[in-house]
Amino acid sequence: MLICQICKKKQATIHLTDIHNNVKKEVHMCEGCASEKGFSLQSAADIPQLLGLASKKKVASPQAVEEDIVCPVCGQRWSDFNSRGRLGCPNDYQAFEPRLRKLVESQLSSWHPGEVSLHSGKVPPGAPPDLSRQLTRIHNLERELRQAVEMEHFEEAARLKSEISRLKVV
Amino acid sequence: MDISLPFDPAAAWLAGGGPDAAIAVTSRVRLARNLANHNFPTHPDQSDRSSVLSDVRNAFQSLPDGDGYTWCEIDRQSNLERHLLLESHLISRELADGTGPRALAFNPAKSISVMVNEEDHLRMQALCSGLRLKDAFASVDQLDNAIASRLAFAYSPLFGYLTSCPTNVGTGLRASVMLHLPALVMTSHIEKVFRAIYEMHMAVRGFYGEGTEAMGDFYQISNQITCGRSENDILADMEASIKAIISYENRAREELLERERPRLEDVIWRSWGILEYARQITSEEAMRHLSNLRLGVVTKILDSLTLESIQRLLLLCQPAHLQQIEGHNLESDERDIARATFLRGSLSLTR
Numbered sequence: 284m285l286i287c288q289i290c291k292k293k294q295a296t297i298h299l300t301d302i303h304n305n306v307k308k309e310v311h312m313c314e315g316c317a318s319e320k321g322f323s324l325q326s327a328a329d330i331p332q333l334l335g336l337a338s339k340k341k342v343a344s345p346q347a348v349e350e351d352i353v354c355p356v357c358g359q360r361w362s363d364f365n366s367r368g369r370l371g372c373p374n375d376y377q378a379f380e381p382r383l384r385k386l387v388e389s390q391l392s393s394w395h396p397g398e399v400s401l402h403s404g405k406v407p408p409g410a411p412p413d414l415s416r417q418l419t420r421i422h423n424l425e426r427e428l429r430q431a432v433e434m435e436h437f438e439e440a441a442r443l444k445s446e447i448s449r450l451k452v453v
Numbered sequence: 454m455d456i457s458l459p460f461d462p463a464a465a466w467l468a469g470g471g472p473d474a475a476i477a478v479t480s481r482v483r484l485a486r487n488l489a490n491h492n493f494p495t496h497p498d499q500s501d502r503s504s505v506l507s508d509v510r511n512a513f514q515s516l517p518d519g520d521g522y523t524w525c526e527i528d529r530q531s532n533l534e535r536h537l538l539l540e541s542h543l544i545s546r547e548l549a550d551g552t553g554p555r556a557l558a559f560n561p562a563k564s565i566s567v568m569v570n571e572e573d574h575l576r577m578q579a580l581c582s583g584l585r586l587k588d589a590f591a592s593v594d595q596l597d598n599a600i601a602s603r604l605a606f607a608y609s610p611l612f613g614y615l616t617s618c619p620t621n622v623g624t625g626l627r628a629s630v631m632l633h634l635p636a637l638v639m640t641s642h643i644e645k646v647f648r649a650i651y652e653m654h655m656a657v658r659g660f661y662g663e664g665t666e667a668m669g670d671f672y673q674i675s676n677q678i679t680c681g682r683s684e685n686d687i688l689a690d691m692e693a694s695i696k697a698i699i700s701y702e703n704r705a706r707e708e709l710l711e712r713e714r715p716r717l718e719d720v721i722w723r724s725w726g727i728l729e730y731a732r733q734i735t736s737e738e739a740m741r742h743l744s745n746l747r748l749g750v751v752t753k754i755l756d757s758l759t760l761e762s763i764q765r766l767l768l769l770c771q772p773a774h775l776q777q778i779e780g781h782n783l784e785s786d787e788r789d790i791a792r793a794t795f796l797r798g799s800l801s802l803t804r
Contacts, residue, residue, distance in 0.1 A: 357492050369495040369572070373487060373607035373615040376622075380611075387612065387619055391681040402613030404624035404683045405594075407601045410608050 471583015536773035623680025636705035669744030
């Protein structure tokens, strides 16, 4: 039996559910408390407000409301992006970095689980080199070098060694 | 450099040909790029659009003369002209029906086209016939390099090329292949193929790209994910999956020819009959029957037509092209009559 969340005594017979920003909230009340809050089955009460009242007392969840962020360059808000699905300017990627990173990573992980690098394609001229890719490349070359030494392929090993030291300078 | 439309619709890809041309009508690769330090075209404040447009225009004007790009300001074109460009696959519906300063640049063969101020500042695409994703990428990649040496693109080492919608971020590369799959439809295997396509993280789009409908058993298949892998890896994956779909369609065609030849011939010749005798026909019905004629040509049931002529008829019987042929605007029911007359005339010529 569910107990009324407001008086915490009587049986809850009225159950409200509100889904906002993918966060589901539920309130269970007895008839007495419901009518005291101005809710009856006929009158359409403001359910979120009612839930707001209840959440102050008990349901408060840590992830209930995501804080909004504004891009200092173009003025676009994270909430604008959420409703329109489009960003305002290139700087949004910096302003909303952790959230966009999570979003893009989730697209990627459904495709290639375990993929580390978000970008591993073409780079425009003059752009800073992608360090994470550079490190992965060095790591792979070092493994090849160990194998070459084990197999006594010394010419190959010498080539790999100079390639690694060239990359490390960059 | 500016054009005054109407222009000749002849584009290199219309000639057909290329690997697997019996099934793969066209291959297209597009790159999404944005200029650094400018709002995306989708920002509510539209004041950056004009300066982006003139920067891009200057970059195109400074390309070597031999490239011969034509520059066309879309907001100065009539509704009919914009739809001619849309039907020729040079621009998207979004650019055709959008608002504000926006433009198109295309090369003489109409194999490369660049939309300016669509969802991103630049959408550069290369289009060719047959299954030739790598060739398409090579030509658009070359243009990308030329423009990148003249304009600074928005890029971050973490995310790659920055785009207005994060679903394009990374390489900004969308590869699409237009496949003609009538035998998979006739043998009721198409749903199975669609499911496999989604599982391979590809999407099925309509005849004029995202948000448009499929017509006449033509389906546009494209990659969904643009980041995390290099351009060449994305294209190699796509090509392998597309080849698998092509082999299913080929198998279905062989099966129909072996076991149900009378049914196949009946479908094709009935379509011929309708196109040769109808007095009014909608664009959708015409495409359905032309699609059957295309199947007739590649299965050698019809020998008086070529793939190129079918491709041309498919383009010319679209509403805007039809009105251009007639020389004036036509209402929908007038178009249906004009389309039937045009198709009747074209088919009787081939007899």
